[in-house]
Amino acid sequence: MLVAGVDIGSTATKAAILDENKQVRALSLVDTGANVVRAAERAFQEALRRTGLEAWDVTFTVGTGYGRYRLPFGDLQVTEISCHTKGACFLFPRTRTILDIGGQDTKAIRVNERAEVTDFSMNDKCAAGTGRFLEAAAQVLGLELGELGPVAAASRKPLKITNVCTVFVEQEIVMHLARGCPVEDVLAGVHQAIAGRSLGLLRRVGLEEEITFTGGVACNPGMVRALEERLKLRLNVAPESQYIGAIGAALFAWERAAHGEAGRQKNTSCAEAGTGPGGG
Numbered sequence: 001m002l003v004a005g006v007d008i009g010s011t012a013t014k015a016a017i018l019d020e021n022k023q024v025r026a027l028s029l030v031d032t033g034a035n036v037v038r039a040a041e042r043a044f045q046e047a048l049r050r051t052g053l054e055a056w057d058v059t060f061t062v063g064t065g066y067g068r069y070r071l072p073f074g075d076l077q078v079t080e081i082s083c084h085t086k087g088a089c090f091l092f093p094r095t096r097t098i099l100d101i102g103g104q105d106t107k108a109i110r111v112n113e114r115a116e117v118t119d120f121s122m123n124d125k126c127a128a129g130t131g132r133f134l135e136a137a138a139q140v141l142g143l144e145l146g147e148l149g150p151v152a153a154a155s156r157k158p159l160k161i162t163n164v165c166t167v168f169v170e171q172e173i174v175m176h177l178a179r180g181c182p183v184e185d186v187l188a189g190v191h192q193a194i195a196g197r198s199l200g201l202l203r204r205v206g207l208e209e210e211i212t213f214t215g216g217v218a219c220n221p222g223m224v225r226a227l228e229e230r231l232k233l234r235l236n237v238a239p240e241s242q243y244i245g246a247i248g249a250a251l252f253a254w255e256r257a258a259h260g261e262a263g264r265q266k267n268t269s270c271a272e273a274g275t276g277p278g279g280g
Helices: 036-051 080-091 131-141 145-153 166-178 183-205 221-231 241-258 261-273
Strands: 002-008 012-018 024-031 058-064 097-101 106-111 117-123 211-214
Touching: 002 036, 002 080, 002 241, 012 036, 012 241, 024 036, 024 241, 036 058, 058 080, 058 241, 080 097, 080 106, 080 117, 080 211, 080 241, 097 183, 106 183, 117 183, 131 145, 131 166, 131 183, 145 183, 145 221, 166 183, 183 221, 211 221, 211 241
Parallel strands: 002 058, 097 211
Antiparallel strands: 002 012, 012 024, 097 106, 106 117
């Protein structure tokens, strides 16, 4: 039994394929771009290619993310909050709080000992304090996203960034650079600004250890460091942090397939089409 999860995010689309033992068989990531359907298909096909399998080998597929309803081959759609919770608690069973920082929004999620969502808060009105905020800083400084964390780590005196708006932070960065401020101190200040905004969301839902950091921004060591300094505790960060939503979606697919829902859905579809048992 193989199942799949596809997380269609605003910036990146991720796919995960699990086997009958809930082992990850393949992960893939592509840029979402303007066509979410094409991005989902590309991510799914790339994951299949890495397993050497075909689409018909997958029993059940769950879509998540902002583009989940556009997934043409999905059997079920589940919210990203539920999927990040499922994936985070699978990788770190003692998780009680989840911070998910994606390309365009940030979510703080509180869960109980049964891995059930008890509260959540989202920053989805603007891109302040998200991956887009870091992209804006990278563009102004002429750096790649992967360089931000290591450069910020060299800072000894982070600057205070007063703007959390993605539009105005570019102006503030240019102003600091014009004054001769070191790039590493500017970047460290950007990371601290995001950490402060994230801390506000976490406090809304109630901070409780363990805290698991998910989403693409979790791949940035500078962001992990800034958050841990603010929180004064260690975060759970998995190598698969960017794929946790897709892994959670695949786990929902595994549950449905394990309980025979995939077969029932297919039989129902055949009967409705007139090609099932007794059909013409």
